Amino acid sequence: MIHLERFSFTYAGSSRPALEDLTVHMARGEFVALVGPVNAGRTTLFRVLNGSAPTHFKGTYQGICRVGDLNPCEVGHIRMGECTASITGDPDSQIVSLTVEEEVGFALAQRGYDRAYIEKKVNESLKLVGLEGFQRRSTASLSGGQKQRLVIASALAVDPEVILLDECMASLDPKGARNLYNLLSGYCRAQEVTLVAMEKDLELVLPYADRIILMERGKILQDIGVKEVVEHTQCIAKIGVRVPAWMRIVGDLQERGILGTPLPATEEEAILRIREKILK
Amino acid sequence: MESRVLIRNWSPLSKFLLMLLIIASAYVTHSIWVLLSLIALQAGVSVLSGVGRVYRNTLLALLVGAFTLTLFQIFGISEGKVILTLIPWLKWGNITDQGLYVSLIMSLRMIASVGSIPLMVVLTPATQMVSLISGTFRLPPAYTCVLITALRFIPTFAERMSLVMQAEASRGYRADTANPFRKMGMILRMSLPLLVTCVRDVDTLALSLESRGFTARGNGRLPASIPLSSIEWLILSLSAAGFAGLIVLS
């Protein structure tokens, strides 16, 4: 679904590339999380994939970039908006309407769908994110967490093929964030939608993602399945991302050679393994 | 389906037309009783719609304005019988019965007509207003887009302004002053950085709008006009008839 080959992007007026020589492929229905520190290039990749770079965020690119059959760098965000949905962590800069139902139905109304269909999709989407009954509420009266869910409902209403998330859990508490990732990953798996999430909290996405890509300074350092992440704790620590406690413990015990193979891939597995193999 | 008996649920066009009729009636009639009835009518509507307090505040504000107008006007009319002289030994400040009558009519006219505007505004949710301006009056999509964005941003802007003032007070800035002039100056000073963040947001917002299919040049679809219900037609007709009657009588 998404293909990048030796792709580089440099913002206008900058001497260093924001993305350097990226090669990555993402299949339909996959949930890929891109994890890295602040200047890793995640937001730039987000903008490239949704077509706003270089169309809106000026710059130059090299290499191949494909989302479906389209090259987002050429077609731009207006065209990409028809098949991808982009969600950032600041709902206030994405909400355009005065009421909830108008907001969720906005993109559909623009594309000319009839009222009955729009109403159906609006109700479905609001139900999915847990905002049932909020149709008539004014968008200004919602809390931060509710606004974020509203933005997600708006994205789901258009049945996108790709959903892009850029640190979208900032205004939520941990429980809310987990609920949303759970919801989104379930939805995307069922609907065969490719979900690409830029995150800085590895432990948050680990239970939901299929793949983790570690990035630093515009480059991809590792592109691994979620079960292999535990083998790369040193890389994770090196790029300045917090290593989950269980991974640190597993990494240490593995160095002493007492954990056995293959390495446990989740916290639960780690606990079981330690119990079985180590403790009296 | 919500009941159209409530004026709040009326089509915005009806409310707009009703407002026009009220304003026009206020200026057509010469009768104090008609004007008082118009004011009583609006007061009644406001109370029944749950916005009685808003109308009361409007009335108070307008009374102040009316009083000021009266002061200027009342000494300008010298026809008629003199009722009262303010400063007898200077022969200045004659208040005549004619002057009183004219001032009274003017004040009541102002209250009856101008008072209808905030009343209708508070009874018209923003979405209806947008629908009125874009759907009925057919403002071009680009302008409606700007209007929606502005309306959508007013609460956000107000909230942010408040947050910024709090943040600066927390750093020692006398944002918590009671002095209104100082407060004004401060709001202006704070507006600039707020505008910067808002412009950034508007930029992202424009991006969001375009990605979701709304382009200024394209066939952006906007809230359509809301059709009138039978109750509205009835009341509008009666009001129009009443208005016609007033013209005839005057």
Place this chain on the structure above:
Amino acid sequence: MMSDREIVIRIDNLWARIGKAEILKGINFQIYRGEFVALIGPNGAGKTTLLKHLNSLRIPTRGTVLIEGQDTRTTRTSVLARKVGFLFQNPDHQIITNRVWDEIAFGLKHTGVPSEEHTQRIQEAAHWVGIEHLLEADPFLLPRPYRQRVALASVLALRPHILVLDEPTSAQDEQGTRLIMKIARNLQQQGTTLILVTHDMELVAEYAERALILVEGSLIADLPVEELFQQEELLETAELVKPGVYRIATALGYWSSTNPSSNKLSANELIEWILQHSSLPVG
């Protein structure tokens, strides 16, 4: 002992009403000088409202708030600014100049710090947060984590006695977070009282000594952090998740098999314990 320490914040029967809703219901607590207190609870519990009472941005509907003995009802925020420093969650709500130097100087000017001291304080604060090289930059053009550091520097320059950090990590990556927390700890050692609002339980476990738990406007618990992670029911009511180390330790039966002098546990300590109780020869 606790009783010898000076009370810097005293909250008595605090009720706060906004519109028709009671946001805070009868809150009571005292904070002593030099304490590092975490204020935690789910979103919407009233944490931000409570914080605003600390520098009279909000006045109690009922009850009193005393900051170093001063009643917030009769003391203006701009005056309390000399004692209470606030780092807000969103730096964009605070930055109002277009030079980092001026931004840091802003608070100094308005709290009456003599101008001879400005340069030293500004450089000092900038150094602490690692932005000495950005003093001439336009804060609006810096990336968000740096904007927050500028905001922090401008607050630190005022040398507040009490520093409130409202979700300082949401705008930062791990490195930035560690930097801010290190600064907080250094300040604590110099006598500053710290109040941290966060959802990050690992930070609470590592830096805070005491936890105030707010749920739906009520203070449901006020306890040392070490005890917090032992209270399963409390954690569930407050929708809090234990840090990973504590979760694993509980699952492995660490607490029942040992009688540790402290309930604080680090990953290394847990590993030590695992190795000690290992049935395998350690190679």
